[in-house]
Amino acid sequence: MTQKLVPVKSKPLQFTFARNLNIVNNADLVLEPFFRIHDTRYMMYWMALTPAQYNNYIDSIAHAEKEKLDLEKER
Numbered sequence: 001m002t003q004k005l006v007p008v009k010s011k012p013l014q015f016t017f018a019r020n021l022n023i024v025n026n027a028d029l030v031l032e033p034f035f036r037i038h039d040t041r042y043m044m045y046w047m048a049l050t051p052a053q054y055n056n057y058i059d060s061i062a063h064a065e066k067e068k069l070d071l072e073k074e075r
Contacts, residue, residue, distance in 0.1 A: 003018075004017060004018045004021050005017065005018070005031070006018055008030060011030075011032075013032060013033050014030050014031065014032045015030070015031045015032075016028070016029065016030055016031070017029065024054075
């Protein structure tokens with residue numbers, strides 16, 4: 001995964017994602033060491049999925065939402 005990170009010029013230990021990386025909901029993010037952001041909100045993990053895994057994930061969310069809606073209709 002490190003080959004998909006690009007160092008930020010003149011900012012040690014800060015990185016961005018490679019431009020050719022396929023990211024859903026892409027944003028211009030700068031990754032920096034945890035010790036610099038420990039007093040703020042942060043996200044440390046991302047799901048890394050193949051296209052097939054992504055489709056399965058989306059299908060499982062849709063299935064769970066359908067079950068939820070069906071239960072609400074029964075009320």
